[in-house]
Structure formats: C-alpha cells, structure tokens
Amino acid sequence: MRPIRPTGLSGCRRSAGASDSISTHSARHRRGFSTYAEKRVVAWGAPWGLAVIDTLRLTAEEAAGLLERNEVSGEELTQAYLDAIDERDAELHAYLHVVGEKGKGVPLAHKDLITTKGIPTTAGSKILEGYVPVFDSTVAAHCKEAGLPILGKTNMDEFAMGSSTENSAYGPSHNPWDPTRVPGGSSGGSAAAVAGGLAPWALGSDTGGSIKQPAALCGLVGLRPTYGTVSRYGIVAFASSLDQVGPITKTVRDNARLYEIIAGRDPCDSTTVDLPAPVEIPSAEDLKGIRVGVPRELNEAEGIERGVAEQVQKAIALAEQLGAEVGETTLPRSVDFGLACYYLVAPAEASSNLARYDGVRYGYRTPNNGDLTALYERTRWEGFGAEPKRRILIGTYALSAGYFEAYYGQAQKVRTVIAQEHAAAFESFDLLISPTSPTVAFKLGEKAENPLAMYLSDLLTIPSNMAGLPGLSIPCGLSEGLPVGLQLIGPEFSENLLFRAGHALERAIGFDPVPERLRG
C-alpha cells in the first residue's frame, strides 16, 4: 500500500466557467492601477543612481505605478521589502516564513493560514510544523494569477484564536508603533508587516475581528468582507461559519484593489456567492447623502478607553462635515449577547475543524505513540497550545448530546436575532460607525494570562461578524501616541459603500500610517 499522500494534487479545480471569470479578473489588473504620487516615496541615491524605495511609506498603488512606469523592476521592489525584513523583522517578528518570490507585480504577504503550494503553512501552530501544502488556496491562486509574488507568510495566533499574536506557537509579533506592545490579532503578523514597511499589503483572516482589530492597533485599513464573498478554500479553518479572508493595507484604495483580486464566487467553496456588483475603486471625497448610524451600545460599551472614544467622536463629527446624515441608533441585544454567542459558535466549530490534526497524515506526530489512543492524545496534547485546547474543550462540551440545543442551537438562534437587529438599523442608516477596538495596542503579556480580558478586545467587532456583515476599519487618529481604529459596518455586499465612505474619511482625517518612531 502506498503512503498516504494526495495523488490527485489539485483537490478541487475551479471549473471552466470559473476560470473564465478569473481571467477577466486578471485582465482588469493587467490594465494597471491608476497612480497618484502625492508623497515622495522614491529617492534617487545620488552615487549609484539606484532607486531607494521607502517601503514604510509606499502604498501598493504607488508601487504598481513605479512598476508600470519601469521606474523600478519587480525584482528591485521585492528586494526592497526583503531588505526591510532583514532590517526590522528581528524586532517585529511579523513573518514566520520569508519566501521572497520574484515577480513582476506588487508583492504581498499571506497570513500563515492561507494555503500556499510548496510554502510552509502552519497557522501559527506546532501541530502543523513542517507541513508543506501540495495545493494553493483559491485566494493564493487569485493573487498568483494577478501576478503578485509572495514575500512570505505572516505570524498569527494559533489557528487564528487570539487578539494579540501571543498565542502563536512561534512567539509573538510586535507592534511597529511600539514594540513593547502587541500588533493585535489574530492577523497581527500581517498588520505588523504592513505597518512596519515589510510588505506593501497583506491578507489576513477575520473570524471575530482578526483583521479589523490588528488593522486598528497598527494604524492600517482592514476589511472583513461579507461572509461568502471571498473563498475559504485552502484557508485553514477555525470557525467555518465566520471565517473570512480580507486585505490589510495602508490605504482604502489599496484595500479595494486587493479585495477585487480575491473576491468572487468559487466552485470549490459552496458558501461563496457572485458579487452583486463589480468592486469600485473609491475616489469620492465626500459623504453626501450617506446616512451614518451611531449604535449607542457599540460606542458607549464599558471598557472603551476615553482616548479611543474621543478620536471616534472627532471622526463622526468629520463625517457630518463631509455631508453625512448622522444619527443615533441601537443594537441592544447584539452587543449584550454577541460575545457569549460567539464563544459558543466559534469553539464548537473549531472543536470539529481541529479534529483532523491527529498525527496520522501530516503535521506533527508525537514520538511517544504506543497505540492509537496514545497517538491521538499525545499528538494533540503536545501539538496544540493552550488556547486551541481551551476552545476544543468548550466546543466539544457545547456540541455534546444533551447540550447541543442549550448551547450551539441557542447560539444560532441568537445569531438570527443579531442579524435582524442589524437589518432593522439598516432600514434607517446606510452605515454604522463605532470604535473598532475598545483600546489602543496593549502591552505584550498584559492580557496573555487572562483569556476573558483578551476576548473583550473583540467586543465591538463580533456582533456584525455574527451577522455575516462586512466591516472596514480605518485609522482615525492617535491616543497616547498609538493608533485608534474606526469601524464602519454596512449591510451585506456593501463593500463599495464602505470603501467610498472609508476613502472620504481617510482623506479628511489625513492619518499618517508610518509609525512615528520610524519616520525618517
């Protein structure tokens, strides 16, 4: 009998119909980005005449412009990021694997749960140490087809369970604004890489807030797309009904560009749908006619830092100046029950999704495997960190016979209520607005020993996630010298509106995404 390796390497193949839509997709990208050069991002080193690329400041759009005008080659561009990685990643630990593929497009970093063919994919876990996938996730394939070379795979909380990257089996990442602080999580490595100039843009994934919160804590733009718009095929699963991949970028326009590359129905993921409208790259600078709701519970929740609230208040005032109709609204049960509901649904699904890590076919296998039970128990005991173990325990309990209705079943009903509450709010408003995270970046170790305090980091991002809604976090100022994130929530498939509003606010706020301590 042969060893247990896949003999059909592709797994799922996107059908002819789908590849058609993919080629249209790439064709759009080959037309190139429109560029604008407001800031000086390239200096000419006088003695050698070589471009010195300021990776801290360069946006992906600007990078695309440099490539299009042949001011730098793809190789030089990638090299600039590899140099920055050499210089700063020892401090930031944004990457788990640096790949440095050479290519013609703007390079990007993938969160290490995005399956990449031939490149290690560990999901931040020891149990996947040494696992090298034989196939590409759909999003990785889309990026490849769009010509974006891979810089590397970024650090994350193990299996995306956490809000600080401190749950990574490979050590935490550090916030480029203050390396004694966390970059947020679970996509903290992707956020640290972009904020630290180690990647022009990156992909993360968001289950309870894992894109929006690190984007907020690192002064970046993060989109959690509508559930079902981005394929999960090849995304190491945490909680299947919530997981969604999205971009972390310096600007809203970059974000829309990357979203355009990854979004769309995928025959390999039955839960995806066609986008109702093509992605629009935003250019409007006002909010005229947009009704913005301020949900009381999301803005007045206990634990929101005063500095965070102040910056968000300013942004709301600014929105009004830009022409938005701002009004108060309410999501009474969503915030009260959202977190509790999430911590039943997500662990329940995780306990199931993580059952496949048994040491039989790939990944870590205990050396102490006496018999089958020992193989399972010890592999999993030694391979999983504390947080996955905690969630597997909670989730297994919640799904057990006799408890299912009381826990998972009930949580799903509450989820419907949360979705209905949001839908009701969207009858009067086009968008909802709130802080993304109740706090700015906290100190490494500050919450590591207190899982409940850590869970509260996602208090404000979880409710709309439970409803499957898209959310965009943009930076709206500093508190105590650290970035504050503003969360915009829209109805299903309202990404274009989120980009439009996010872009207008971004222009008006004028936030400088380069960490103060790194500004030249």
Add this chain to the structure above:
Amino acid sequence: MAELEPVIGLEIHVQLKTRTKMFCRCENIWGDDGNTRTCPICLAHPGTLPVPNKKAIEWTVKLGVALGCEIAPRALFHRKHYWYPDLPKGYQISQYDVPLCSAGRFVLPTEEGDRAIGIVRAHLEEDAAKTVHVGGVGGRIAGAEHSLVDFNRGGTPLVEIVTEPDVRSPEEARRFLQLLRQTVVELGISDAEMEKGSLRCDANVSLREPGAEFRTKTELKNMNSFKFVADGIAAELARQRAVYESGGEITQDTLHYDPATGRVAPLRSKEYADDYRYFPEPDLVPVEPPQEMIEAARRELGELPGARIRLLEAEIGFELASGLVTSGRDDLYARVPGDRRVVANVLMNQFAASGVDPANVNAEELGKLIEAREAIPRAAFADALAASGNGEFSADRYLAEAAISDASELDPVIERVLEANEAQVASFKAGKEGVLGYLVGQVMRETGGKANPKVVNERLREKLRA
C-alpha cells in the same frame, strides 16, 4: 410466557457507483493499489472544503422515489464526529435530522401476501476509508501488529437506508435485502455486491411478546452475505431467547457475527462511540433537489421488482418467481421459449451456476438447448449453458459437437465397462433392467461425461441383448 416475537430493523449501506467521490473529484474506483485515488480534500488537508456530487444527490432522490419516500425540499448535511484513522477529518459528512429521503414504504411480496416494510429514511453520506489490520486473526483489530489505511474508498458516496422495526424473521430480512438489492441494481446506481462491501447490512434485533412494548435491542454489524444476515440474526435471536429463558436481561450492545463459529460476540466498544456531536455542516449549503429532478425520477421509474414477482407468481409459483426477479433473470425468463416451469428451473439452477450474464444470451437458442437437455449429459449441458453467453452460440451446433455420439468411439468404452461389471451384466440378463442406469453412469464416467447418454443407452441395450 407467550412465544416471543422477533423485532428486526435493518440499516443498509449502499455505495453509489458515481464517476467521482462524494465531495471531491477523485475517481470513485477502488481495489487498485492502496492510496492511489486521493487528493487534499479526501485526505482532509487543512483548508480543504467539500463540494457535493450532484449525481449522488440525483441518485439518492431516485432511490428515495423507488422506496416510496418523501423527498426533502431542503435537506441538510451534518457532521458526525468520531475518532478513527479511517475518518481523516475526524468527522463524517452525513445527514441527521433532515435527510434527503424519509417516510417511505417498501413492499415485500411473500407467499402469504404483501408485507410493507416502513423506510424511516434514506440519506446520503461519505464512506470511510478502509483499514487493514495486519497480523491479527481474521483481519480484525484485536491482536493486530499494525494497521494500514487505504483512502481510495474514503469519500465514496454512500446511501444509508434505515427500515422501521417491521421485519419479523431472519428469512424475511434476507428476502427484503435481496429485493432491495435488486431494486438498487436496476436503478443503475450501485453494483450492490455484499462480498465486495458495496452493499452492507447491519441489523437491530430484539424480542418481545407479540404486540407488547419493544424490549432492549442489540446491533449486529457488517454481515457480508445474504446468508450471514439471516444466520447472524437467527443466532442473535437464539441467544436472546436463551437469556430471557434463564431469567436474564439483554443489554444494548454492538455485536459481531462470526460465520465460522456461528456465534455473536461484542465488538470493541471504543470503535463506536455514542456521542457523535452532530451539528449542521457549515461548509455546505442546504441541498434543494429541484422539482424536475424528483419528477424525472418518478417518470423514469420502471416496474419495481416486487410487482414483477407478483406477475410471475401465477405462472411458476412464488419461489421461482421471487428467485428469478431477485437474481435479475426474469427478463431472460420472459424471452426464453419453452415450458415455463422447466425454463424457470433451469434458469434458477444450472444456468445460475454457469455465471453467464443473462443480458448476453440469445434466448431462442437457450430455449432449444433447454428443450434438448435430457438428450445430453449433465456436464455437456452445463458446458453448453456456460457457452450460451457467447455471441454466436448455436444450440444445434453445440449439441452436435459436444456429445460423443459416434458408436465407433463409444464401443470400446462400452466393452470395457461390460467386462469390468460382470455381476451387473448378469443381473440385467436375469431381468433386472434397472442396472442399466448404473452401466450408463459408468460409461459416462469413463468418457468424462462427454458421451451422448441417449446413444450410450441404445448401444448398451444392443450389446447386452447380443
């Protein structure tokens, strides 16, 4: 105490012979070298997702219609969790509270009239991989040195059919299963071969006083022939009877029937945990079989085997009718001319033994052969039947070629036999004509069964009278 009545429910698994597996694009063929039909999906690599096989859904609907089931407008897949190396995801994608097919009724004709066996449900799931235990006894895990897993089978579409506890005897269970198998085969959705595992049967068995409450049942697992299903259930019923007679109680166990010893024994309980932690599969959307699919299944449904048994019964009796239909030979029976009972008997006995595919047979020629069967030796008849599936088979030519009718070839043999059996020759001459049969038999044996018995008979008489 009143005579206890058997209460039997069956759980039948049917592997669908779709081109590809249930949730991936791997070819659905096994028996090849192990682990050659695998991909990241059926090996449960991280991040992979299932995509349901449309054909498998269509075929399950087809089967559901044949079983008189209601087809769910919006069926759900669930995850069923247990730990075993044959289950790479740690869960099987199956169906739970909203199966594709439910509330059916399958009519089993018997000599005493129709028996309606209720169908609780028929649902679609993926098969587990195959574990091979090396070094133990009889391929079982107990005592094995090591185990291998072949994932070629993993992910094969599998339909599970669950009956109401309506079956009342081991024999009825066997008949039900045979009729169900024939139905599945005729739908063209499975080979349904028990010895290959593409049809598998478990039975829930209990006893009760007629009409009284059900008592504790036991589950008999994986009996891999029709005979073992009947024998296994009979053995378990006997065991339960003995337990009750000695004043004991039955405990809810999972048992294995060992045909070698004729006994049932408990399976290692760890292999079958009871808490499967079912929850709706979040990677799949609900299955909504289109109305056209259901209507097409109804439209294309031919006359079911049960009904055909009833039609043939008047002509040849229940047993032969049932045998012909459940063996798929009733179509040939209808085409072969000749005495109805004779044709039916030959088809059920000698023809069945020949292993010839009825579809390949020229019915006219087969009719001629059956007509002439008494004129030819048993072995030659068997040979002729075995050849009846060849395209250019001709009964006349075969009869002419197959049997030794040539006196010059037979005479020396006949002489030898007469010399060697003086006593019998003497008693024939003394008027005991019955010995002739013995002498014919001896000649047939000498010629390896190839002699034409009619000619031998004639020659023997001639010589004995000489």
